[in-house]
Amino acid sequence: MATADVIVVGGGISGLAFAWKAGQAGKKVRVLERDARIGGCLHSHRRPDGYWFEMGAHSVYNSYGAFLDIAVGAGVAGKIIQRGPARGRFGLLRDGDYRWLTPPKVLLQLNWLEAALSFPAGIFRKKDGETVYSYYSKLVGRRNYDRVISPFFAAVPSQKADGFPLEGPGSLFKKRPRREEFVKSFGFDGGLQLVCDAAARSQGVEVETGAAATRVSRAGGEYAVTTADGRTLTAPVVAVAAPPDQASALLRDDFHELSTAVSRVGTVQVESVGVVLPRERCWMPECAFLVPVDDLFFSAVTRDPFPDPRFRAFAFHFKAAVPRADRLRRVSEVLRIPEAELGELVERRTLLPSPALGHGEIVAEIDRCLAGGKLALTGNYFAGLAIEDCVLRSNDEWRRVNSS
Ligand SMILES: Cc1cc2nc3c(=O)[nH]c(=O)nc-3n(C[C@H](O)[C@H](O)[C@H](O)COP(=O)(O)OP(=O)(O)OC[C@H]3O[C@@H](n4cnc5c(N)ncnc54)[C@H](O)[C@@H]3O)c2cc1C
Structure with a gap:
């Protein structure tokens, strides 16, 4: 039966x-x-x-x-629960330098001469059969893409998104109708x-x-x-x-x-490390996430959009094959807290699809x-x-x- x-x-x-x-x-x-x-x-x-x-x-x-x-x-x-003001702020970490940005300020990170030269040829390209890289690198220029756009796109699926199909099955962004009776961006x-x-x-x-x-x-x-x-x-x-x-x-x-x-x-493997710290031990301005350029991790997501008076939390999403010791060292460096004082660590390994053309x-x-x-x-x-x-x-x- x-x-x-x-x-x-x-x-x-x-x-x-x-x-x-x-x-x-x-x-x-x-x-x-x-x-x-x-x-x-x-x-x-x-x-x-x-x-x-x-x-x-x-x-x-x-x-x-x-x-x-x-x-x-x-x-x-x-x-x-509605996400608070920190949802619109994020950090860009390049060569040890942190920039705290809002979405319009990301555009200021672009080299405008390169973007201006590329844009006219890129804007009329068909999206069909393109990857994220082939389309956007032509739109803003290859150097702009590598320096600014690629790290942000990688932070979304916790992996390099350059080879993702731009449209259709496996694509990252889709336009869907909004249900206006709910706030735009929220959590539980x-x-x-x-x-x-x-x-x-x-x-x-x-x-x-x-x-x-x-x-x-x-x-x-x-x-x-x-x-x-x-x-x-x-x-x-x-x-x-x-x-x-x-x-x-x-x-x-x-x-x-x-x-x-x-x-x-x-598929790709993602190794995540989560840390909770007393609020007074955190040096970082409140932000939704940190995006590093050429680093061991793809993003560090915070709980700051839902602020708590006592604690802040950070979930670092690392590239596969980064040894655990290197992951913990990097978390400690970025948070500026000695490893021994990071407290209870939460760790998980995830296998994610990595769609291609x-x-x-x-x-x-x-x-x-x-x-x-x-x-x-x-x-x-x-x-x-x-x-x-x-x-x-x-x-x-x-x-x-x-x-x-
Ligand atoms: C770090 C990270 C951040 C993300 N951020 C976002 C985001 O902000 N917004 C968004 O929309 N999406 C986000 N995603 C993507 C999204 O969360 C996932 O794609 C989605 O939740 C996957 O759900 P799933 O049920 O298909 O797979 P999974 O969540 O992987 O669930 C599969 C389940 O199957 C179980 N399982 C596996 N093998 C067996 C077996 N043999 N027998 C029984 N059970 C088994 C596993 O234990 C697991 O519980 C994120 C993903 C990650 C990893």
Whole structure:
């Protein structure tokens, strides 16, 4: 007998958004999450004294309509808090020199002669088939791009974004309608993970943490999910919402073509270090984030947009392969606090998709393999990495498997 109507592998926002939709449709949903904590990249580190900060995703907007639907439906919209003035300030760190900027002042960092010479040729370029680098380096000039634009773009997906497709699947920025009843840029009191927690408690949804899936296979007319502790769970609908390396491995035996298509998605590893300091020990002006040029890390995101009278927090997102000792040394240098006095460190490793030109074809191939079945695949490697992209993909996948 089937374990549930729907099994979801992965308890990040993609998996929980799928579970939320299925639960709202009256289905009995079982979510298997490998870690002890749900949320995946929505990782709000919460201390026993009530202070929290974001170790992963940090910024959401009123253009995230599908994400807001879950927040409203799951009863946590009342926890929405507006981001304060620090959201519009950031630091640019180059060769030990810190500049504190607001968005218009970033433009002053450009070499205007180079920009003026490049702009007329760049402005009329078609965006189709371009990468972030090929398009913007022609628009503002290559040196401007390398010196100013590239580090800012890298801070968004915590990796160099030069090779990302400019448009279509895998692109970074998308225009979406705003829901004007909500403030433009906001967070949740307790962190973004609150939305995942609420979805996990919602109607029909049961979450098992510490439950790693090892294989997804066919079982008669249904699907079977094998777990690391040797159980086999079955359901007529299964959604795989794990990162692409895991998804590909889970599907390898019974869905070889699909697994191969997923394995073509490029990925990078991000190593994050979070630090909380008493406010009086911080030298840095309040800002949303720090963007370094040619450094070991891509960004340091602060909790300053939600100021606290006692503490400030900093989440540094490092390039892969930077040894831990070097990460901690750099955190200590930037914060100007001896390593021994950094206090409790929060550390996480994340595998993120790294889409390149041709990503749209990989997504189309995955969708071709999925067509006609009740196996769903969702995550941040379809339309894009943004939380809203994940929720929209989950909604589309739920619609597809529920209507066929
Ligand atoms: C540092 C950082 C900052 C970001 N900032 C923003 C931002 O400000 N705004 C924004 O919109 N987006 C942001 N993003 C991107 C966004 O947060 C992610 O793309 C999105 O949350 C991914 O959700 P997901 O559910 O697809 O994947 P994940 O969050 O990776 O969740 C996948 C889940 O699957 C579980 N899992 C893996 N393998 C198995 C298995 N075998 N069995 C069971 N479970 C398994 C994992 O433990 C994990 O919980 C950021 C990402 C990072 C890393």
